[in-house]
Amino acid sequence: MTNQNAVAPDAETRIDKLISVAMSMSNSRLLPGAAVPESLAVLGAFLGIPQKKLMKRIEDGGAKGGAKGGAKVHALVDSMRASSPSRVKSTIPIPGNQDQSSWILHHPSALDKFEQIICRSKGKQIVAFLDYDGTLSPIVPDPDKAFMTKKMRATVKDIARNFPTAIVSGRCRDKVYNFVKLPELYYAGSHGMDIKGPSRRGHSERGNQILCQPASKFLPMINEVYKILLEKTKSVPGAKVENNKFCLSVHFRCVDEKSWGALAEEVRLVLNEYPKLRLTQGRKVLEIRPTIKWDKGKALEFLLESLGYENSKDVFPIYIGDDRTDEDAFKVLSSRGQGMGILVSRVPKETDACYTLQDPTEVEQFLRRLVERKRKSSDTLPKVDNCRL
Numbered sequence: 001m002t003n004q005n006a007v008a009p010d011a012e013t014r015i016d017k018l019i020s021v022a023m024s025m026s027n028s029r030l031l032p033g034a035a036v037p038e039s040l041a042v043l044g045a046f047l048g049i050p051q052k053k054l055m056k057r058i059e060d061g062g063a064k065g066g067a068k069g070g071a072k073v074h075a076l077v078d079s080m081r082a083s084s085p086s087r088v089k090s091t092i093p094i095p096g097n098q099d100q101s102s103w104i105l106h107h108p109s110a111l112d113k114f115e116q117i118i119c120r121s122k123g124k125q126i127v128a129f130l131d132y133d134g135t136l137s138p139i140v141p142d143p144d145k146a147f148m149t150k151k152m153r154a155t156v157k158d159i160a161r162n163f164p165t166a167i168v169s170g171r172c173r174d175k176v177y178n179f180v181k182l183p184e185l186y187y188a189g190s191h192g193m194d195i196k197g198p199s200r201r202g203h204s205e206r207g208n209q210i211l212c213q214p215a216s217k218f219l220p221m222i223n224e225v226y227k228i229l230l231e232k233t234k235s236v237p238g239a240k241v242e243n244n245k246f247c248l249s250v251h252f253r254c255v256d257e258k259s260w261g262a263l264a265e266e267v268r269l270v271l272n273e274y275p276k277l278r279l280t281q282g283r284k285v286l287e288i289r290p291t292i293k294w295d296k297g298k299a300l301e302f303l304l305e306s307l308g309y310e311n312s313k314d315v316f317p318i319y320i321g322d323d324r325t326d327e328d329a330f331k332v333l334s335s336r337g338q339g340m341g342i343l344v345s346r347v348p349k350e351t352d353a354c355y356t357l358q359d360p361t362e363v364e365q366f367l368r369r370l371v372e373r374k375r376k377s378s379d380t381l382p383k384v385d386n387c388r389l
């Protein structure tokens with residue numbers, strides 16, 4: 001078995017071969033409906049190469065192009081297909097004990113394990129970090145109409161009354177604010193590259209405080225690429241390019257699957273000219289962002305530091321998200337040994353989150369229970385000694 005940390009001379013070739021095999025498996029009658037992530041999990045486990053590394057290879061290939069650009073676009077398209085919830089099948093057994101039942105065993109429902117979570121957080125300051133799309137709002141065909149329900153807004157408002165709360169989204173900060181409309185929250189837009197603190201004067205902009213914009217020098221480049229992508233993707237019906245200020249999104253949720261290859265190729269060709277930008281992928285969206293080492297995990301760390309919890313052992317961050325970009329935050333919490341990540345997903349995924357919730361409805365229920373529990377006297381909480389995970 002290959003050492004995951006070793007750099008074998010033929011590693012590059014082997015990874016490319018793996019991607020090709022995974023692509024052919026995705027079209028195989030033996031594995032109907034199999035998508036690249038599942039196929040990569042199978043093959044990666046066999047050769048001792050993490051699935052994440054293989055997926056990153058696909059993303060990097062999509063951005064860098066070169067002689068293998070065509071094959072990488074095909075792989076990227078399969079990855080795009082895999083990101084569509086309707087195409088992700090849970091019937092494919094994934095090695096490493098990650099089939100459906102095993103996955104639930106290792107990543108149980110945060111609702112089912114609510115009392116355990118309360119035990120873990122007892123005596124500590126909960127800080128809530130919430131992704132927006134797919135977490136507080138459903139994934140809808142038109143990203144401009146990804147509204148949260150009134151019930152969810154009321155619950156998030158209550159959460160913010162009881163705990164420091166931040167929205168961490170890939171969207172432009174102003175846009176996600178217009179969806180949430182709660183001035184008492186922290187907002188980290190553009191995958192955490194645009195962070196603003198809560199207003200002290202209601203909706204007054206003058207009362208808000210810009211806390212962090214680490215990618216500000218990329219603004220001209222992002223705007224330039226936005227205009228180019230707008231033009232280049234006109235030929236792909238349903239494609240929608242969104243300017244998130246410090247990053248861009250190319251939504252393909254309304255693009256016919258037959259056109260995904262053309263769209264991926266257009267994006268790849270544009271990014272060939274901008275090596276300081278990289279391509280990542282979310283749910284039904286291609287993300288273009290600066291190559292700086294900043295992500296939702298860094299944003300989480302920054303906000304904890306800003307709130308005065310940098311070295312505190314009495315803080316319990318809870319991060320809830322549904323996307324691969326949220327994994328950076330889950331990983332930070334895992335490495336800090338603090339708090340917990342909750343992945344919003346109905347199907348098994350490789351994740352560093354501890355718990356799961358199925359959809360925004362369950363997220364609302366979980367947040368509501370947190371609020372209700374906070375309102376009760378701490379005397380009613382279970383004794384720590386009785387709490388075992």
Ligand SMILES: [Mg+2]
Nearest residue numbers: 131133134323
């Ligand atoms: Mg999301």
